[in-house]
Amino acid sequence: MVYSSGSPEDVAGAQQRHGRGHVAKALEQLFAASARCLVENGIRRLVVAGGETSGAVVSALELDALTIGPEIDPGVPVLLAATPRPLALALKSGNFGAPDFFAEALRKLAAAA
Template identity: 60%
Template sequence: ALGLPANFIAQEKASGALPEKSNVDGPEAILAGSCSSATRGQIDFHLQSHPGLAVAVDDVMAGTMTKRDIVAFALANIGREPIAYSSATPADVEAAQARYSRQAVADRLDRLFADAARDLVDAGVRRLVVAGGETSGAVVSALAVDSVAIGMEIDPGVPVLSVTGPVTMALALKSGNFGSLDFFSKALQRMAGR
């Protein structure tokens, strides 16, 4: 549905402006909190050629995995499309929720990714991909994003979002089951205008 207005504008059957191509080329990071099958497939595909940091729930709950670990990993791998992910199989998710409670796990992971995102942006990351609806909401809140300009579509239903303000950057926020297998790399390329 997101592409419909652009189609009508391009055919001169409606007025308006076409989405602008993003031109944010800078340090990048990917944070994935979604446990959907689509996101897990996208992570597996991405890890075939890019570095990844698995964020284990037990480590997060014990305090042995912190935002500093995610930030250090991402910054050490800038230019290589680093991904930090807490995504797990349904059985693993159920087991973690049984140990700590569903709400405790969700709150802790969302806060971890939100705090890491804020620190990454403070450290210079300008292209940020976030997978997971709740994770995306937590990140947007932590970054204090007031408004965005909707840019080119990455995959159906997921556009590049341009953020201006004290920091100019590009975001891609996707709910779990959106996007093609190569979504993460494609998103970073679209953000850079490629």
């Protein structure tokens, strides 16, 4: 599991020192590069939370097509990438989803890949 988190004060301080857009872009690039590295080294299932982060990851993986699979939570399906090796993703934006979303996503990705 890879994530970023901070208190509202810490986040505001980083944004004030470096600029709101710069901090967000740096985190998106970190997660995109991490996802690319993980997939290149054999990871076949990814759960990505955050709309901009999800977009950055899909772009970094250069995915041309995704097939919609079973639903994990309302509005969040399993996505299967058209890649030489099976790759299953869950792309979740915003603050929604059941309390067990991540566990359920991993279970459904494992069954689909």
